């Protein structure tokens with residue numbers, strides 16, 4: 034069992050957790066992830082490591098409650114325990130001094146873009162960050178991103194904060210303004226990553242995306258996380274999760290990620306029904 | 318005590334039939350198929366043994382179990398004594414009695430088998446092991462004084478478990494590191510409940526804990542810790558690598574990434590380890606197979622396990638698609654027989670050449686080609702050759718690829734000095750299981766490629782002996 038030492042919401046449905054596991058805290062590098070399992074009947078889900086603290090041996094993850102497991106996780110508080118955490122898994126991000134880099138985080142993807150932005154900064158890059166969200170109250174890590182950035186931008190789809198529009202509008206603006214961009218890292222929902230990829234390709238800007246296929250073991254054993262990259266089959270858990278965006282088959286990734294949509298819905302409905310019943314029992 | 322009969326009478330006893338679940342019933346559940354011998358059946362079967370002067374059956378056993386002795390003890394109705402006798406050479410008899418390919422091993426070299434059916438050695442092994450387990454016999458306590466030296470075992474499959482089991486009795490501090498959240502390797506994530514109940518594996522591992530073996534789950538060596546760190550920072554004097562052959566092969570044909578195409582490892586892990594057959598009680602799902610058509614590519618135990626699972630998940634048609642003919646199939650004879658009884662359809666001399674999808678990227682059919690057998694190849698099996706113009710379409714909803722595993726590269730990535738061959742298998746000295754790195758030994762599927770439980774166990778034992786020798790005598794590392 035592994036203890037949660039801190040838990041707080043960053044925005045609606047987006048929660049930050051610190052979990053005690055000194056070995057991972059010490060080892061992890063930007064871009065790597067952990068796999069967790071909450072309880073005996075739980076599934077194994079991958080979550081990117083947002084940060085870690087070697088002084089208290091904790092690993093930070095940021096979770097958006099969308100399906101049953103993530104919603105169940107977001108019910109947990111400091112002091113609670115989870116059954117399993119394993120990692121750090123995956124290849125660390127490839128970091129070097131590229132020159133000018135743009136780190137783009139969409140929604141909870143910002144949590145994943147953040148540690149790499151830190152590493153890029155440490156490597157001496159001119160770091161630009163674009164932090165995108167649907168709406169003002171969903172913007173996360175604003176302060177943290179600002180701190181590591183030479184230029185920090187925020188975009189909201191509905192214009193309630195920062196620039197009105199998508200992260201790609203901002204990126205387009207930078208390109209149009211003549212910013213010489215050497216490297217882009219985009220992390221977020223698949224359509225966003227694809228849009229960034231389509232935008233940078235004609236400009237020949239090296240672009241990396243962090244993929245989030247369905248995983249089980251995270252060690253290369255099951256092949257469930259396979260993605261088509263440059264016409265070749267790659268296992269995201271050991272070869273990735275970061276890949277050259279211009280080579281990724283996003284359509285296949287989208288299809289494969291939707292494989293269990295109905296099941297996930299059913300699972301969530303049952304869970305929410307159960308939660309409601311439990312609440313009623315507590316009331317009476 | 319039952320009587321020892323004169324040879325003529327022994328030969329007159331027919332092979333005893335082990336009771337099993339009715340095929341029509343069992344294909345709807347995940348309960349164990351075989352019930353095992355009753356005492357009466359076991360004694361009768363044991364009485365068939367000719368008690369040959371030189372027991373040739375032992376030649377067929379990879380770990381030299383004293384088969385004649387344990388069978389004698391069964392006739393004498395000393396079942397616990399028989400179990401103890403087996404355990405001198407095989408620490409996991411309840412498992413091996415269920416999954417060993419006996420027809421290729423001890424039962425193949427049984428003299429009785431030349432003229433009649435061989436003695437059902439595997440079933441007798443299982444019988445006494447189960448009796449011992451039910452009786453709750455405690456494991457033999459470790460009496461050897463502690464040596465104060467630590468050994469790390471990487472992987473908790475049969476190779477790692479047997480190595481750990483031997484080392485603990487030699488007085489070492491033994492810790493097993495396992496990547497997954499459950500212990501047992503293929504025994505828990507690969508082989509299904511209806512063939513090997515997980516409770517048995519759990520009990521065996523619990524017994525090992527009782528005698529002092531430490532287990533650490535959620536530890537991926539090569540990521541969480543490297544071999545270097547184990548030896549230089551964590552103080553392990555020797556390491557045994559038994560990580561299995563965990564890297565699924567695909568066929569490299571178009572459409573293999575379609576939704577509904579599984580590797581056998583993923584399919585089996587979802588069902589066996591994550592209990593997807595109990596969804597939504599358990600969170601991990603597997604595609605609904607009720608009334609659907611499922612094709613499993615391959616002819617080994619893995620393929621048989623996957624296809625029989627698909628039947629249990631309600632598939633209308635469950636096909637085995639294999640490019641050679643039935644006699645070349647490497648699966649245990651009993652599994653093939655059981656699969657047929659359960660309604661599995663065998664499409665022999667058939668190879669898929671393309672997976673065809675719908676607009677949502679889901680598999681809907683498979684283009685196949687018929688094969689014929691030509692000259693024998695390197696493996697001694699006749700090589701399958703495609704018959705031109707014989708392509709046809711097979712409508713399917715789920716495909717499972719069970720054509721074997723390569724080796725997982727995680728350890729090699731962080732410890733490149735441990736030499737591997739061109740298939741990624743770790744290279745070892747055959748007598749000592751020493752790798753090219755000082756203090757590191759390896760055995761099981763990571764060395765041989767996908768093989769058997771008993772061979773993996775044999776390798777683990779061999780390595781334990783060599784590790785003891787290395788740590789006691791501090792010998793130079795000669796590889």
Ligand SMILES: Cc1cc2nc3c(=O)[nH]c(=O)nc-3n(C[C@H](O)[C@H](O)[C@H](O)COP(=O)(O)OP(=O)(O)OC[C@H]3O[C@@H](n4cnc5c(N)ncnc54)[C@H](O)[C@@H]3O)c2cc1C
Pocket residue numbers: 252415416417418471472473474475476477494495496497501502503504507508536537538539559560561562563585618619620622649725727728760761762763767768769770771773
């Ligand atoms: C579906 C199926 C059915 C089979 N049926 C039979 C049968 O009926 N009879 C038979 O004799 N054989 C059978 N086999 C083969 C047999 O199971 C294997 O030969 C045997 O399990 C190999 O043992 P092992 O200890 O080498 O590896 P495994 O059993 O594969 O165990 C390796 C363990 O190491 C762990 N591991 C891997 N990498 C790491 C790492 N980096 N760090 C930490 N841990 C790691 C894995 O998670 C796993 O738990 C079957 C195999 C399969 C897949």
Ligand code: FES
Pocket residue numbers: 247248249250251252253254255256257258259268269270271
């Ligand atoms: S998650 Fe199983 S191989 Fe990547």
